[in-house]
Each structure stands twice: as structure tokens, then as C-alpha cells.
Amino acid sequence: MFKISVSTTFDAAHFLKDYDGKCANLHGHTWRVEAEVEGQTTNDLGLLIDFGMIKDYLKDITSRLDHKLLNDVLQVNPTAENIARYIFKELKAKLIVYPEIKLCSVKVWESPNNAATYME
Numbered sequence: 009m010f011k012i013s014v015s016t017t018f019d020a021a022h023f024l025k026d027y028d029g030k031c032a033n034l035h036g037h038t039w040r041v042e043a044e045v046e047g048q049t050t051n052d053l054g055l056l057i058d059f060g061m062i063k064d065y066l067k068d069i070t071s072r073l074d075h076k077l078l079n080d081v082l083q084v085n086p087t088a089e090n091i092a093r094y095i096f097k098e099l100k101a102k103l104i105v106y107p108e109i110k111l112c113s114v115k116v117w118e119s120p121n122n123a124a125t126y127m128e
């Protein structure tokens with residue numbers, strides 16, 4: 009079994025609806041996203057899947073979020089948990105063309121200390 013992970017970042021604003029505290033106010037983060045995938049075998053080059061392929065998919069997804077107000081993009085409160093789930097679902101749909109690759113998790117950091125992970 010092999011597991012690889014790929015990270016990227018994007019910048020976006022959000023506020024937490026119905027939140028009792030400062031995060032109810034409009035503010036921004038540099039969000040860090042890490043996707044982890046696994047599979048049983050490598051190809052002739054020794055790659056489970058090219059890091060660059062996952063990075064391109066992640067960039068495609070996060071470009072829809074970059075420099076946006078996340079409340080306008082997501083249908084749900086844009087918590088780190090909900091953003092991780094959104095990116096997971098989108099990335100899973102892209103990886104359908106690689107049946108041998110399983111998407112394990114997507115982790116989203118709101119700050120260096122705070123992160124949420126979504127997995128199925």
C-alpha cells in the first residue's frame with residue numbers, strides 16, 4: 009500500500025453565520041489544503057500517481073475559492089470542516105478516472121494551529 013499527499017494554499021475571506029464570537033465578522037485566511045490518496049501499486053516509473061496530477065486537480069478546485077468570499081461560493085457555513093468536505097467531494101469526482109486510486113482525506117488549515125479533516 010502506498011499513500012501520497014499533496015498540499016496547496018489559497019487566500020479567501022469568510023465569516024461564520026450564527027457564530028457567537030469574532031469569527032462572525034468578515035475576515036480572511038491563507039487556507040492550506042492537503043489531499044491524501046492511497047493505492048496498492050505504482051506504475052513503471054514508481055509513481056502511485058504523479059504529485060503534479062493531484063496538484064493540478066487541487067488548483068482547479070481551489071481556484072474557485074481563491075480571493076473569494078467563501079460564504080458566496082459554499083451553500084453551507086464556510087467552516088474549515090465544510091470547506092474540507094467540499095474539496096473532498098470535488099476531488100473525488102475528478103479521481104473517478106483512476107479507479108485504482110482512493111482519496112483518503114482532505115485536510116484544511118485555517119491557521120498553522122487549526123485544521124479540519126474530511127474523509128469517507
Ligand SMILES: Nc1nc2c(c(=O)[nH]1)N=C([C@H](O)[C@H](O)COP(=O)(O)OP(=O)(O)OP(=O)(O)O)CN2
Nearest residue numbers: 022024030031035037086087088089118119122124
Ligand atoms: N471547528 C471549527 N472551529 C472554528 C472554525 C472552524 O472552521 N471550525 N472557525 C473559526 C473562525 O473561522 C476563526 O477564524 C478562527 O478563530 P480562532 O480560532 O480564534 O483563530 P485565530 O487565528 O484568530 O486565533 P487567535 O489565537 O485568536 O489569534 C472559529 N472556530
Ligand SMILES: [Zn+2]
Nearest residue numbers: 031035037118
Ligand atoms: Zn476564520
